[in-house]
Amino acid sequence: xxxxxxxxxxxxxxxxxxxxxxxxxxxxxxxxxxxxxxxxxxxxxxxxxxxxxxxxxxxxxxxxxxxxxxxxxxxxxxxxxxxxxxxxxxxxxxxxxxxxxxxxxxxxxxxxxxxxxxxxxxxxxxxxxxxxxxxxxxxxxxxxxxxxxxxxxxxxxxxxxxxxxxxxxxxxxxxxxxxxxxxxxxxxxxxxxxxxxxxxxxxxxxxxxxxxxxxxxxxxxxxxxxxxxxxxxxxxxxxxxxxxxxxxxxxxxx
Ligand SMILES: [Zn+2]
Ligand SMILES: [Zn+2]
Numbered sequence: 372x373x374x375x376x377x378x379x380x381x382x383x384x385x386x387x388x389x390x391x392x393x394x395x396x397x398x399x400x401x402x403x404x405x406x407x408x409x410x411x412x413x414x415x416x417x418x419x420x421x422x423x424x425x426x427x428x429x430x431x432x433x434x435x436x437x438x439x440x441x442x443x444x445x446x447x448x449x450x451x452x453x454x455x456x457x458x459x460x461x462x463x464x465x466x467x468x469x470x471x472x473x474x475x476x477x478x479x480x481x482x483x484x485x486x487x488x489x490x491x492x493x494x495x496x497x498x499x500x501x502x503x504x505x506x507x508x509x510x511x512x513x514x515x516x517x518x519x520x521x522x523x524x525x526x527x528x529x530x531x532x533x534x535x536x537x538x539x540x541x542x543x544x545x546x547x548x549x550x551x552x553x554x555x556x557x558x559x560x561x562x563x564x565x566x567x568x569x570x571x572x573x574x575x576x577x578x579x580x581x582x583x584x585x586x587x588x589x590x591x592x593x594x595x596x597x598x599x600x601x602x603x604x605x606x607x608x609x610x611x612x613x614x615x616x617x618x619x620x621x622x623x624x625x
Contacts, residue, residue: 372604375611377597378618379408381452381476382534382559382585387433388413389421392591394436394449400588401447404595408616410476411437412452417465419484422456426470434473452476454534459488460496460516462523471529478559479524480534481517481542496520504539518543522550530554532583532615535561537571548575557581557615560600573607581613 383397384390392400394411401409411433416422423429430451437449452474455464464471464479465486471477483504487493499513517540521533525547533551536544536558544558551558558575560582561568572582584600586593604614611617 372611374620375614375617376620377584377601377614377616378406379410379447379616380404380406380586380588380595380597381408381410381450381532381583381616382412382454382478382561383409383588383594384413384454385411387411387423387429388418388454390589394433395440396591397588397594398440398445398447398449400591400594402445406447406595408450409447409594410450410452412454412476412478415453415455415465417456417458417486418454418482419486422465426466430470430473450475452478452531454478454480455528456485457481457520457524458485458497459492460520460523462520462525462527463488464524464528468528476531477529478532478534479521479528479530481521481536481538481540483539500540503541509541514541514543517541518546521547525550525554525556530556532557532559534559534585535564535568535587536575537568538564539567542571544571544574545578548578548580551580552578557583560584560603561587562597562600563587565599565603569603569607572603572609576607576609579613581615582609583615584617 414422487497588594
Protein backbone atom coordinates (compact mmCIF):
# COMPACT_ATOMS: atom_id res chain seq x y z
CA UNK A 372 0.00 0.00 0.00
CA UNK A 373 3.08 2.19 0.20
CA UNK A 374 2.68 3.67 -3.26
CA UNK A 375 -1.03 4.35 -2.78
CA UNK A 376 -2.83 7.37 -1.39
CA UNK A 377 -6.36 8.68 -0.95
CA UNK A 378 -7.45 11.36 -3.40
CA UNK A 379 -10.99 12.14 -2.18
CA UNK A 380 -13.13 12.63 0.88
CA UNK A 381 -16.71 11.81 -0.07
CA UNK A 382 -18.45 12.33 3.29
CA UNK A 383 -18.35 15.84 4.80
CA UNK A 384 -20.93 18.03 6.53
CA UNK A 385 -21.52 21.80 6.46
CA UNK A 386 -23.85 24.33 8.05
CA UNK A 387 -26.60 22.98 5.80
CA UNK A 388 -26.95 20.30 8.50
CA UNK A 389 -24.86 19.86 11.65
CA UNK A 390 -21.44 20.80 10.28
CA UNK A 391 -19.66 23.97 11.43
CA UNK A 392 -18.20 25.24 8.17
CA UNK A 393 -19.52 26.43 4.82
CA UNK A 394 -19.12 24.57 1.54
CA UNK A 395 -16.18 26.85 0.72
CA UNK A 396 -14.57 26.15 4.13
CA UNK A 397 -14.68 22.43 3.39
CA UNK A 398 -13.28 22.98 -0.08
CA UNK A 399 -10.37 25.05 1.26
CA UNK A 400 -9.64 22.43 3.92
CA UNK A 401 -9.61 19.76 1.22
CA UNK A 402 -7.18 21.86 -0.80
CA UNK A 403 -4.86 22.11 2.17
CA UNK A 404 -4.80 18.30 2.30
CA UNK A 405 -4.21 18.10 -1.44
CA UNK A 406 -7.40 16.23 -2.19
CA UNK A 407 -8.67 16.19 -5.76
CA UNK A 408 -12.32 15.75 -4.75
CA UNK A 409 -14.49 16.63 -1.77
CA UNK A 410 -18.17 15.71 -1.53
CA UNK A 411 -20.64 17.79 0.44
CA UNK A 412 -23.03 15.30 2.03
CA UNK A 413 -25.30 16.90 4.56
CA UNK A 414 -27.96 15.08 6.56
CA UNK A 415 -31.23 14.70 4.65
CA UNK A 416 -34.54 15.87 6.19
CA UNK A 417 -35.48 12.92 8.43
CA UNK A 418 -32.48 13.40 10.79
CA UNK A 419 -34.21 14.84 13.83
CA UNK A 420 -32.99 18.37 14.58
CA UNK A 421 -30.15 18.42 12.05
CA UNK A 422 -31.47 17.38 8.61
CA UNK A 423 -31.81 20.11 5.97
CA UNK A 424 -35.37 21.31 5.30
CA UNK A 425 -37.14 21.98 2.00
CA UNK A 426 -34.92 19.55 0.15
CA UNK A 427 -35.63 20.67 -3.43
CA UNK A 428 -34.77 24.30 -2.68
CA UNK A 429 -31.79 23.44 -0.50
CA UNK A 430 -30.29 21.04 -3.01
CA UNK A 431 -30.53 23.59 -5.80
CA UNK A 432 -28.95 26.27 -3.58
CA UNK A 433 -26.08 23.91 -2.73
CA UNK A 434 -25.69 23.04 -6.39
CA UNK A 435 -25.33 26.72 -7.26
CA UNK A 436 -22.56 27.20 -4.68
CA UNK A 437 -20.77 24.06 -5.81
CA UNK A 438 -20.96 25.01 -9.48
CA UNK A 439 -19.59 28.46 -8.76
CA UNK A 440 -16.52 26.83 -7.18
CA UNK A 441 -16.11 24.20 -9.89
CA UNK A 442 -16.57 26.73 -12.72
CA UNK A 443 -13.14 28.15 -11.90
CA UNK A 444 -11.59 24.69 -12.15
CA UNK A 445 -10.29 24.96 -8.65
CA UNK A 446 -8.97 22.03 -6.70
CA UNK A 447 -10.55 20.08 -5.16
CA UNK A 448 -13.47 19.45 -7.43
CA UNK A 449 -16.64 19.56 -5.35
CA UNK A 450 -19.37 16.93 -5.59
CA UNK A 451 -22.90 17.30 -4.32
CA UNK A 452 -24.25 14.41 -2.30
CA UNK A 453 -26.44 13.81 0.73
CA UNK A 454 -26.33 11.50 3.73
CA UNK A 455 -29.81 10.01 3.45
CA UNK A 456 -31.58 8.10 6.19
CA UNK A 457 -33.33 4.76 6.21
CA UNK A 458 -36.90 5.68 7.14
CA UNK A 459 -38.72 2.39 6.63
CA UNK A 460 -38.26 -1.34 6.93
CA UNK A 461 -38.62 -1.51 3.13
CA UNK A 462 -35.50 0.56 2.57
CA UNK A 463 -37.10 3.90 1.77
CA UNK A 464 -34.74 6.86 1.94
CA UNK A 465 -35.73 10.37 3.02
CA UNK A 466 -35.24 11.97 -0.41
CA UNK A 467 -37.52 11.21 -3.37
CA UNK A 468 -36.06 9.57 -6.51
CA UNK A 469 -36.18 12.79 -8.54
CA UNK A 470 -33.92 14.52 -6.00
CA UNK A 471 -31.60 11.52 -5.61
CA UNK A 472 -31.07 11.72 -9.37
CA UNK A 473 -29.78 15.28 -9.07
CA UNK A 474 -26.97 14.25 -6.74
CA UNK A 475 -23.45 13.19 -7.75
CA UNK A 476 -23.34 10.74 -4.88
CA UNK A 477 -25.84 9.19 -2.45
CA UNK A 478 -24.86 7.92 0.99
CA UNK A 479 -27.35 5.70 2.83
CA UNK A 480 -27.16 5.64 6.62
CA UNK A 481 -28.94 3.79 9.37
CA UNK A 482 -29.24 6.32 12.20
CA UNK A 483 -31.16 6.02 15.45
CA UNK A 484 -32.63 9.53 15.68
CA UNK A 485 -34.78 9.64 12.59
CA UNK A 486 -38.43 10.40 11.78
CA UNK A 487 -40.02 7.21 10.39
CA UNK A 488 -42.02 7.04 7.17
CA UNK A 489 -44.99 5.38 8.92
CA UNK A 490 -45.75 4.74 12.56
CA UNK A 491 -45.22 0.99 12.09
CA UNK A 492 -41.64 1.67 11.00
CA UNK A 493 -41.23 3.78 14.11
CA UNK A 494 -42.60 1.08 16.36
CA UNK A 495 -40.68 -1.86 14.90
CA UNK A 496 -37.42 -0.30 13.73
CA UNK A 497 -36.70 3.33 14.60
CA UNK A 498 -37.76 3.30 18.25
CA UNK A 499 -36.11 -0.07 19.04
CA UNK A 500 -32.96 1.35 17.36
CA UNK A 501 -32.98 4.35 19.70
CA UNK A 502 -33.24 1.93 22.63
CA UNK A 503 -30.42 -0.21 21.23
CA UNK A 504 -28.27 2.85 20.68
CA UNK A 505 -28.50 3.92 24.32
CA UNK A 506 -28.70 0.56 26.12
CA UNK A 507 -26.51 -1.57 23.81
CA UNK A 508 -29.10 -4.33 24.18
CA UNK A 509 -28.84 -6.66 21.23
CA UNK A 510 -31.84 -8.36 19.62
CA UNK A 511 -31.69 -10.84 16.77
CA UNK A 512 -35.03 -9.66 15.45
CA UNK A 513 -33.92 -6.04 15.28
CA UNK A 514 -30.65 -7.07 13.66
CA UNK A 515 -32.67 -8.83 10.94
CA UNK A 516 -35.02 -5.86 10.49
CA UNK A 517 -32.09 -3.43 10.14
CA UNK A 518 -30.20 -5.69 7.75
CA UNK A 519 -33.25 -6.21 5.55
CA UNK A 520 -33.97 -2.47 5.46
CA UNK A 521 -30.38 -1.70 4.36
CA UNK A 522 -30.36 -4.47 1.75
CA UNK A 523 -33.66 -3.18 0.34
CA UNK A 524 -32.32 0.38 0.33
CA UNK A 525 -29.31 -0.71 -1.72
CA UNK A 526 -31.52 -2.59 -4.21
CA UNK A 527 -34.15 0.13 -4.56
CA UNK A 528 -32.02 3.27 -4.65
CA UNK A 529 -28.88 4.51 -6.44
CA UNK A 530 -26.69 4.23 -3.32
CA UNK A 531 -23.00 5.02 -3.85
CA UNK A 532 -22.02 3.71 -0.43
CA UNK A 533 -23.50 2.74 2.91
CA UNK A 534 -22.06 4.87 5.72
CA UNK A 535 -20.62 3.42 8.92
CA UNK A 536 -22.26 -0.04 8.78
CA UNK A 537 -22.65 -1.34 12.33
CA UNK A 538 -22.33 2.02 14.06
CA UNK A 539 -24.40 1.78 17.27
CA UNK A 540 -26.90 -0.51 15.53
CA UNK A 541 -26.16 -4.15 14.99
CA UNK A 542 -26.51 -5.57 11.47
CA UNK A 543 -25.45 -8.63 9.51
CA UNK A 544 -22.66 -6.95 7.60
CA UNK A 545 -21.92 -9.96 5.46
CA UNK A 546 -25.47 -10.04 4.11
CA UNK A 547 -25.39 -6.30 3.43
CA UNK A 548 -21.98 -6.58 1.76
CA UNK A 549 -23.25 -9.32 -0.55
CA UNK A 550 -26.11 -7.09 -1.67
CA UNK A 551 -23.61 -4.26 -2.21
CA UNK A 552 -21.46 -6.48 -4.42
CA UNK A 553 -24.51 -7.22 -6.63
CA UNK A 554 -25.40 -3.53 -6.87
CA UNK A 555 -21.85 -2.16 -7.21
CA UNK A 556 -22.35 -0.20 -3.98
CA UNK A 557 -19.44 0.31 -1.57
CA UNK A 558 -19.26 0.19 2.22
CA UNK A 559 -17.68 2.98 4.20
CA UNK A 560 -14.75 2.87 6.58
CA UNK A 561 -15.73 5.86 8.71
CA UNK A 562 -12.69 7.54 10.26
CA UNK A 563 -14.63 8.90 13.25
CA UNK A 564 -15.49 5.41 14.48
CA UNK A 565 -12.80 2.96 13.41
CA UNK A 566 -12.63 1.45 16.92
CA UNK A 567 -16.30 0.39 16.91
CA UNK A 568 -16.40 -0.56 13.26
CA UNK A 569 -13.29 -2.71 12.78
CA UNK A 570 -15.22 -5.98 13.26
CA UNK A 571 -17.84 -4.94 10.73
CA UNK A 572 -15.23 -4.06 8.15
CA UNK A 573 -13.49 -7.39 8.77
CA UNK A 574 -16.80 -9.27 8.41
CA UNK A 575 -17.53 -7.59 5.06
CA UNK A 576 -14.08 -8.13 3.51
CA UNK A 577 -14.41 -11.79 2.41
CA UNK A 578 -17.43 -10.95 0.21
CA UNK A 579 -15.17 -8.94 -2.13
CA UNK A 580 -17.12 -5.70 -1.55
CA UNK A 581 -15.41 -2.38 -2.27
CA UNK A 582 -14.84 0.28 0.38
CA UNK A 583 -14.66 4.04 0.66
CA UNK A 584 -12.62 5.71 3.42
CA UNK A 585 -14.15 8.95 4.59
CA UNK A 586 -13.78 11.51 7.34
CA UNK A 587 -17.46 12.23 8.13
CA UNK A 588 -16.09 15.70 8.90
CA UNK A 589 -18.32 18.02 10.89
CA UNK A 590 -15.57 20.65 11.16
CA UNK A 591 -13.61 21.97 8.18
CA UNK A 592 -10.33 20.90 9.79
CA UNK A 593 -11.54 17.29 9.80
CA UNK A 594 -11.97 17.25 6.01
CA UNK A 595 -9.44 14.82 4.60
CA UNK A 596 -8.51 13.35 7.98
CA UNK A 597 -8.44 9.83 6.64
CA UNK A 598 -5.48 8.34 8.50
CA UNK A 599 -7.51 6.23 10.97
CA UNK A 600 -9.40 4.48 8.18
CA UNK A 601 -6.26 4.04 6.12
CA UNK A 602 -4.41 2.36 8.97
CA UNK A 603 -7.39 0.11 9.73
CA UNK A 604 -7.46 -0.96 6.08
CA UNK A 605 -3.72 -1.70 6.28
CA UNK A 606 -4.09 -3.62 9.52
CA UNK A 607 -6.88 -5.77 8.07
CA UNK A 608 -4.92 -6.39 4.86
CA UNK A 609 -7.55 -4.79 2.61
CA UNK A 610 -6.08 -4.54 -0.93
CA UNK A 611 -5.93 -0.85 -1.95
CA UNK A 612 -7.53 -1.74 -5.31
CA UNK A 613 -10.72 -2.28 -3.34
CA UNK A 614 -10.71 1.22 -1.85
CA UNK A 615 -12.55 3.41 -4.33
CA UNK A 616 -10.97 6.67 -3.26
CA UNK A 617 -7.42 5.29 -3.35
CA UNK A 618 -5.06 5.60 -6.27
CA UNK A 619 -1.48 4.77 -7.03
CA UNK A 620 0.71 7.81 -6.58
CA UNK A 621 1.53 9.69 -9.71
CA UNK A 622 -1.58 8.33 -11.41
CA UNK A 623 -4.43 10.65 -12.32
CA UNK A 624 -7.72 9.52 -13.74
CA UNK A 625 -8.20 12.62 -15.89
ZN1 LIG B 1 -24.00 9.21 9.77
ZN1 LIG C 1 -22.15 11.92 8.34
